[in-house]
Amino acid sequence: MTENQNKTKLSRHQFLGIAWFGALATLVGEFFAGLLVFIQPNLEGGFGGIVRAGKVEEFLPGSVNLVQAGRFYLVRNGEGGFIAYWQRCTHLGCSVPYEEEQAAFRCPCHGSVFDEHTGEVTGGPAPRPMDIFPIEITDGEVFVDTGNPQERSAFSDDQIAYG
Amino acid sequence: MLRNNPLVQKLVNSSVWKSIFRHGWPDNPLDRSLIMTQNVFLHLHSVKVSKKSLKATYSFGLGLLTTFSFLELTLTGILLMFYYVPSVERAFVDIVELQTTVPFGQLLRNMHRWGAHLMVIAAVLHMVRVFFTGAYKKPREFNWIVGVILLLLTLGASFTGYLLPWDQLSFWAITVGTSIAGYAPVIGPPMQKILLGGAEVGQESLVRFYALHVMVIPTFLLLLISIHLWRVRKDGGMAASEISDENEAA
Amino acid sequence: MTEEKDKDEKEAFEKSSGKTYSLVEMVKAPLTMVDKGPDDSIFSFPIVAIWEAILFLGMMVFLIGFSLIKDAPLEELANPLITTDPAKAPWYFMGLQELLEHMHPFFAGVALPGALVVFLLLIPYLDQSKAGIGRWFTSERGKLITKWSSIYAMIVFPAFAVIDYFFPPREIFRDVFPSWVTQSLIPVTILVVLAFLPVFYVWKKGEGKATARELIIALFTVMIVAGFALTIIGFFFRGPGFEMFWPWDMPAGYSPLDNL
Numbered sequence: 001m002t003e004n005q006n007k008t009k010l011s012r013h014q015f016l017g018i019a020w021f022g023a024l025a026t027l028v029g030e031f032f033a034g035l036l037v038f039i040q041p042n043l044e045g046g047f048g049g050i051v052r053a054g055k056v057e058e059f060l061p062g063s064v065n066l067v068q069a070g071r072f073y074l075v076r077n078g079e080g081g082f083i084a085y086w087q088r089c090t091h092l093g094c095s096v097p098y099e100e101e102q103a104a105f106r107c108p109c110h111g112s113v114f115d116e117h118t119g120e121v122t123g124g125p126a127p128r129p130m131d132i133f134p135i136e137i138t139d140g141e142v143f144v145d146t147g148n149p150q151e152r153s154a155f156s157d158d159q160i161a162y163g
Numbered sequence: 164m165l166r167n168n169p170l171v172q173k174l175v176n177s178s179v180w181k182s183i184f185r186h187g188w189p190d191n192p193l194d195r196s197l198i199m200t201q202n203v204f205l206h207l208h209s210v211k212v213s214k215k216s217l218k219a220t221y222s223f224g225l226g227l228l229t230t231f232s233f234l235e236l237t238l239t240g241i242l243l244m245f246y247y248v249p250s251v252e253r254a255f256v257d258i259v260e261l262q263t264t265v266p267f268g269q270l271l272r273n274m275h276r277w278g279a280h281l282m283v284i285a286a287v288l289h290m291v292r293v294f295f296t297g298a299y300k301k302p303r304e305f306n307w308i309v310g311v312i313l314l315l316l317t318l319g320a321s322f323t324g325y326l327l328p329w330d331q332l333s334f335w336a337i338t339v340g341t342s343i344a345g346y347a348p349v350i351g352p353p354m355q356k357i358l359l360g361g362a363e364v365g366q367e368s369l370v371r372f373y374a375l376h377v378m379v380i381p382t383f384l385l386l387l388i389s390i391h392l393w394r395v396r397k398d399g400g401m402a403a404s405e406i407s408d409e410n411e412a413a
Numbered sequence: 414m415t416e417e418k419d420k421d422e423k424e425a426f427e428k429s430s431g432k433t434y435s436l437v438e439m440v441k442a443p444l445t446m447v448d449k450g451p452d453d454s455i456f457s458f459p460i461v462a463i464w465e466a467i468l469f470l471g472m473m474v475f476l477i478g479f480s481l482i483k484d485a486p487l488e489e490l491a492n493p494l495i496t497t498d499p500a501k502a503p504w505y506f507m508g509l510q511e512l513l514e515h516m517h518p519f520f521a522g523v524a525l526p527g528a529l530v531v532f533l534l535l536i537p538y539l540d541q542s543k544a545g546i547g548r549w550f551t552s553e554r555g556k557l558i559t560k561w562s563s564i565y566a567m568i569v570f571p572a573f574a575v576i577d578y579f580f581p582p583r584e585i586f587r588d589v590f591p592s593w594v595t596q597s598l599i600p601v602t603i604l605v606v607l608a609f610l611p612v613f614y615v616w617k618k619g620e621g622k623a624t625a626r627e628l629i630i631a632l633f634t635v636m637i638v639a640g641f642a643l644t645i646i647g648f649f650f651r652g653p654g655f656e657m658f659w660p661w662d663m664p665a666g667y668s669p670l671d672n673l
Binding site: 189192195196198199205208209210211212213214215217221224227228231232235251255258259262269270272273274275276277278280281283290291294295296297298299300301303304307308311315318321322325328329330331332333334335336338339340342343344346347348351363364365401402403404405406 | 453454455456457458459460461462464465468469472473476477479480481483484485486487488489490491492493495496497500501502503504505506509510513518519521522523530533534536537538540541542543544545546547548549550551559626630633637671672673
């Protein structure tokens with residue numbers, strides 16, 4: 001028998017075998033595909049919405065303010081511009097406390113240090129600056145979108161929001 | 164002898180006993196073989212074992228110790244489930260209550276915790292033993308693979324259990340641990356999200372870790388431990404039985 | 414089976430009506446029990462069952478005793494806003510966390526542990542020899558390799574951690590080289606070289622006669638002992654701020670044993 005004949009001559013027995021195993025494989029495949037969809041987390045609600053931080057004049061120029069509800073630091077620079085850092089360390093997710101005497105954020109987990117004006121790494125193993133949240137200032141009030149954290153590789157002036 | 168006690172004789176000769184155990188009193192070679200082959204638990208052993216593999220300084224009983232700690236953890240774990248609810252409002256309070264008001268609660272939790280550490284240590288040392296005695300070699304390669312997977316599952320079981328008390332220790336340990344997974348390329352970030360059920364450790368993470376800890380991982384552990392032990396017998400018993408006398412002299 | 418073979422067997426083991434048994438199959442491989450004498454093996458029941466019962470009882474006595482002496486730790490309720498200082502992973506991951514302090518998380522947390530697992534899975538296929546099965550360290554040479562690899566790893570990896578702690582290339586060259594050089598290239602290269610140095614030595618010393626088993630013993634020993642050493646350092650010698658301290662001299666009343 002040549003190969004060609006072999007291919008065309010599929011016995012009923014073989015065909016049914018392939019069909020049954022195909023059906024079984026499909027079922028297993030469907031199960032795992034369904035499982036993958038099923039275990040996807042639902043990310044809506046709670047922390048992750050738009051948080052109202054307060055009135056512009058509540059934040060003094062040159063101050064660092066922790067807004068607990070949104071888990072971010074709202075920093076106002078000398079010129080009055082705002083930037084919101086997520087409190088989460090970019091290294092391994094620890095909450096980063098602000099240390100006043102060093103004028104920097106210092107992570108207790110692995111000692112990463114972030115500059116208070118730019119959020120850039122000045123020490124420790126963190127791979128990138130602190131993530132920031134977009135800021136919207138309307139009618140003299142500061143709103144921060146905590147559902148939309150933005151990773152960045154360096155600080156630039158356009159990350160600062162002015163009222 | 165126990166065997167000659169008339170009460171024991173009556174019991175052993177009863178039709179109920181005979182319907183359960185299909186062999187005679189194990190004091191002769193035939194019945195000593197049958198007791199192993201006719202019992203679903205004992206049949207994981209071979210009927211006969213090499214004296215060399217019984218030497219304590221060969222295996223140090225580490226594999227058995229791992230298995231036994233798994234059994235102990237299953238038992239204490241099931242008991243702990245009676246008093247624990249995996250919700251962020253209740254988990255921590257439940258643990259405090261377990262320790263302060265439930266009789267033997269503190270002891271039970273201690274035994275589960277220290278037993279878990281024991282299982283990790285015993286599993287690692289068991290792997291080191293198997294490696295240095297060359298017991299992974301042909302025909303035992305596949306059982307070594309099963310063993311490596313078992314070690315990973317053991318770590319997974321211990322890690323998922325670490326979150327359940329919902330105290331500061333567990334919260335930050337899991338935050339750090341799952342962030343590491345997030346650095347894997349491509350699959351890392353989605354895997355971290357699936358594991359946590361969200362962007363951060365929270366209620367969803369607690370339920371997911373709970374399900375993994377009490378159901379998913381133990382099921383796979385039980386299955387693979389059974390395969391592991393059965394393969395020891397099928398692959399010709401422990402590797403010590405293959406030491407030939409000339410090999411020993413060399 | 415061919416007919417000729419059939420004939421051979423028939424000649425060698427002629428069937429006889431007087432026999433109550435007959436040849437069923439020729440087994441090529443040696444039987445497990447061949448040449449071992451009748452005294453080499455014993456019935457598992459009851460001796461193995463008794464040993465298992467003793468081991469189980471011993472373990473339970475130990476666990477209950479230990480549980481009566483020392484309570485499992487429980488800190489205050491989880492608070493996502495305040496990170497404990499230090500924040501440590503479970504003790505069996507402290508080796509990993511210690512590595513994380515020295516290099517980019519992708520290598521410390523994913524690539525190196527992943528490589529370790531792959532190496533473990535490959536061991537039985539890399540070492541195909543059957544020599545020394547069931548014998549600790551295979552040979553006297555294997556014993557020597559294990560001993561010196563352990564001593565080597567026990568010195569070199571803690572030294573790596575301590576030197577990197579006091580002179581981290583990450584900080585020294587922060588503004589000189591990009592971070593992939595200081596956080597990935599330098600520490601990973603050092604670590605890989607340190608891990609393979611004993612393997613290379615065994616291979617060089619053996620002048621091509623070193624067996625796969627010996628090379629693998631060197632690598633496995635280094636990995637296990639390095640993991641052990643880094644775990645000890647991370648667990649006992651890291652305090653608040655993940656700074657290095659003596660375990661008995663931790664600031665702020667912190668004790669490493671609280672993290673069990």
